[in-house]
Amino acid sequence: MRLTSTFTTCLLLAAPALAQNAFRPLPAVPDAFAGAAGPTATVASSYMEELEKAASAPRPRSFFDARAFGEASASSNLDGGGDVATQRGGWQVLFGSRLADERLAAFSVSTEAWFYNFxxxxxxxxxxxKPFNDLYRASVSGVVRTPPTEGAGWFAGFELALGGEDEASPRDALVAGGVGGVHYVASKDLAVDVGIAVLSRLEDDPWIWPFLGLKWQAxxxxxxxxxxxxLEGRLALDEAWSLFGRAEYQLRQFRLNDNNPLPSGVFRDEEIRAGVGVSRRGGDGFEVELFGGLNLWRELSTLxxxxxxxxxxxxxxAPFVAFSLKLSV
Incomplete structure (x- = not known):
C-alpha cells in the first residue's frame, strides 16, 4: 500500500477504521483488548509507560479514553549522503476499572502508521x-496497580506489539515487554515509582532498564x-489551558517483508527529542494538545x-511537530 506521505495523510490516518485496515497483521491481536495510553502527543519507547501513567492518575471507578494523533519531522541529512523525512498517524483507546479490592486494572490497544520519505x-x-516507505505498528498492553493512597504499593504491566512492513510475518514481527515495581505515595503532592522494565528487540538481545517514576506537584x-x-514539566495557566516542556527517548523497530531489498530484515529507529507544547482540556472531557521541538539525536540502523x-x-x-486529540469518558 503506497500513500502520499504528507502531514495531511497523517491526519487521515487518525481515523480508527483507516488506521486499523492499514496494518495487515492486526487480526493476530486479540480483539478483546481496547486502549490508549496517556494524554501525550508522542509515543515513548514502550506504551507500557504511558499506560502506567494513565492508570496512576485520579480516575472514576470506570473510565474510557479515545485518542487520535499525528506528527511530522522535517527532512534531515543522513550520514554518508541522502536525507529522510518522517510522518506518523494513528489512534489509541484505553479502558479501565477499579477492582473489588480497589486495585486498578487498565488495558489499551493502539495502531499507527509511519511514513519514511528517503x-x-x-x-x-x-x-x-528507497528500501521502504510505509511501516505499521499495533500493540496491546495492560497494567494493574494498587490504589494511589499514601504509603507503599506495587504495579505490574505487559505489552505485546506487532511492528513491520506490509505483509511482514506477524510471528517474526512480534515484540513483548513487561514492567513491574513498587510505588510510594509520600503525600498528595509527591509520589515515586521504582521498578524494572524489559523489552524484546527484533534479532537482538532484550533491552532491560530501570523504570523510574516521579510525580511532584511543586x-x-x-x-x-x-x-x-x-521527563515533563507543566505549568497550568487556568483550569483549561497549560504549557509544558517534554524530553523523551523513543525506540521503534520494524520487521521488513520477504520482498524487501533486505528480506525479512529489521529496521530500527531511535531518537532523543525535546520540545514545548500547549494543551487545552475542556469540561466535556475533550483535550487538544500541540507539541513541537527538535530531534536532538537520532540513529537509523538495519539488521x-x-x-x-x-x-x-x-x-x-531536525524540527518536528505533533498533535493529539483525546476524549475521556
Missing part, C-alpha cells in the same frame, strides 16, 4: 536508496513528572534476518 543516495540498505500551578524514558548489522546512520537534528 531522498538522494543513502546507505541504510546498501544498493537501494505548587498549585507547577508540576514535574518523570516516567520511564520521558539482516540473522541479526547481523547492515548499517548504522546518524541523522542530523
Amino acid at each position: 531522498g538522494g543516495a543513502n546507505q541504510l540498505v546498501p544498493g537501494n536508496s 505548587t498549585d500551578r507547577l508540576s514535574f513528572e518523570a516516567r520511564g524514558t520521558t 539482516d534476518r540473522d541479526g547481523a548489522k547492515q548499517s548504522e546512520l546518524e541523522v542530523d537534528p
